[in-house]
Amino acid sequence: MLESYFKLSAHGTSVRTEVLAGFTTFLTMAYIVFVNPQILATTGMDAGAVFVATCVAAAVGTLVMGLYANYPIALAPGMGLNAYFAYSVVGGMGYSWQVALGAVFLSGVVFIVLSLLPVREAIINAIPRSLKLAISAGIGLFLALIALQNAGIVADHPATLVTLGDLTRPEAMLAALGFLLLVALAARQVTGAVILAILAVTLAGVLLGVTPFDGRIVSLPPDPSPTFLQMDVAGALHVGLIAIVFAFLFVDLFDTAGTLVGVAHRAGLLTPDGRLPRLGRALLADSTATVAGAMLGTSTVTSYIESAAGVNVGGRTGLAAVVVALLFLACLFLAPLAAAIPAYATAPALLYVACLMTHGLAEVDWDDVTEYAPAVVTAVAMPLTFSIAHGIGFGFIAYVGIKLLSGRLSALNPAIVILAGLFVVKFATA
Secondary structure (H helix, E strand, O other), X not given: OHHHHHOOHHHOOOHHHHHHHHHHHHHHHOOHHHHHHHHHHOOOOOHHHHHHHHHHHHHHHHHHHHHHHOOOOOEEEOOOHHHHHHHHHHOOOOOOHHHHHHHHHHHHHHHHHHHHOOOHHHHHHHOOHHHHHHHHHHHHHHHHHHHHHHHOOEEEEOOOEEEEOOOOOHHHHHHHHHHHHHHHHHHOOOOOHHHHHHHHHHHXXXXXXXXXXXXXXXXXXXXXXXXXXXXXXXXXXXXXXXXHHHHHHHHHHHHHHHHHXXXXXXXXXXXXXXXXXXXXXXXXXXXXXXXXHHXXXXXXXXXXXXXXXXXXXXXXXXXXXXXXXXXXXXXXHHHHHHHHOOHHHHHHHHHHHHXXXXXXXXXXXXXXXXXXXXXXXXXXXXXHHOOHHHHHXXXXXXXXXXXXXXXXXXXOOHHHHHHHHHHHHHHHHO
16 A cells, blocks of 8 residues: 555655654654744743644644655744744734734745645746845844854843853853754764754753753643634734735745755656656645644744755655654653753754754855845844844845846846835835
8 A cells, every 4th residue: 555655666665764764854853842832932822732733733744745745855833934933023023922823824825825826936936046045044043043042142232232141051051062962963964963962951951950850751742722723814914914924925935945846856856857746736735734833823834854864864755754744743742841841952953953054155156246245135134133024125125226226137027026125115114
C-alpha cells in the first residue's frame, strides 16, 4: 500500500529510509514546540493551549503535505512570523491576540485562493530576487534581537535605545554557552543539535537552581479551548490591518516558495527546467495549514527548511512527512517539559536560526547599488522598527524609488510599483 501510494521505488527510496528521514527532520525542528508557546504567551495567550495548537497545526499541515502533495516537507508555525505576531502586531501596535489570529486566518484564506489560481507564479516572480533575500535576512536580524533580549545580553536604554545587559547574570551566561554548544554541534553535523542545546541549557539551569522544575515530563495534553476558534476575523477586517494581513501573506508565500524549491532541489525532485511538480498542491497544503493553525490558536504555519535534513538522509516522498506528523502528535504528551523550558534556554535556538536566515544576503548582487541598497534597507529596517511589515514597505519603496531615479524603468514591473505605492499611502496616513 505504501509503495503504491507514495511511489517509493520510482523515487529510489524505501519505507525504512523514509522513516529515518522523518525522524531526522523532526529532531531538527522539534524546538518549535518549546519556542512557539513562549513567544505567543507574551501576548496573553494561554501557553498550554498554544502548545497544543503548535503540535496539532504542525501535524495537520505536514500530513496534508505528505498525503496530498507527496513531498518530504514538514510544516509548523514559522519562526519570525510568530515574533512578528507577538512583538509587533500585539505588543507594538496594540491589537489583541484574537484580532492578530484573525489576520493570520485571512492571510491563509487569501493564500488558498492564490494557490488555486494560476496567478501564484506571477506574484512570486514579481518581487525582485534581492528583496526576497533581504526579507529572509531581515527576519533573521529581527530574531537575533529578540534572542539577545530574551537572554538578557542586550537591554533597553532611554538614550541609546539598546545597550549591553548584565552579563554576570546566570541566564545570560547559560544562553551564551548554549549558543556556542549549538553551533559546535551543528558544525559536527549532530542530528537534533538545536533541541539538544535547548535541553542542555535547561538542565544546567535546573542544576544551578536558576530554573524551577517539578520533575514532570509527561502528562495528558493541556486544554486547547483558551485559543481554539478564538480568532476575531471581523476585527481583522479593519482597514488598518490590511498591511498586517499582507505581511503575513507575503512572508508566508515567499518563504514557502523558497523552502519548497530549495528542499526539492536537494532531493532532485525538480524538473530539468527547474520547475517543481505539484507546486499547486504543495502551496495548498501550506495555506490550508495556516488557516487550521489560526483556528487552533497559533501564528502562521509554513514549510520548514529543516526538512532538508531528512532529504539528506534519503527522504524523497510524503511518507517521511507523515512520520514527522505522527511525531508532532506524540509531542502533545510532553507539555510539562515544554512549560519547564525558560526563555534563556530557547534564545540560542533563535540566534542560530537568525544566523541561517541572514545567509541570504551573501547572494545579493553587491556589484549593483540599485539592488543591494534596497536590500540593506529592508533587512535593517525590520529589527530597528520591530516590524516585518515596515521593513518590507521600506524595501519596496526604496527599490522603486532608486530604480526610477537611476533611469532603470525596465527593471520595474507593475506589481512592485503598485505595492510600493500602497506602502507610501500607508506610511503617509499612519
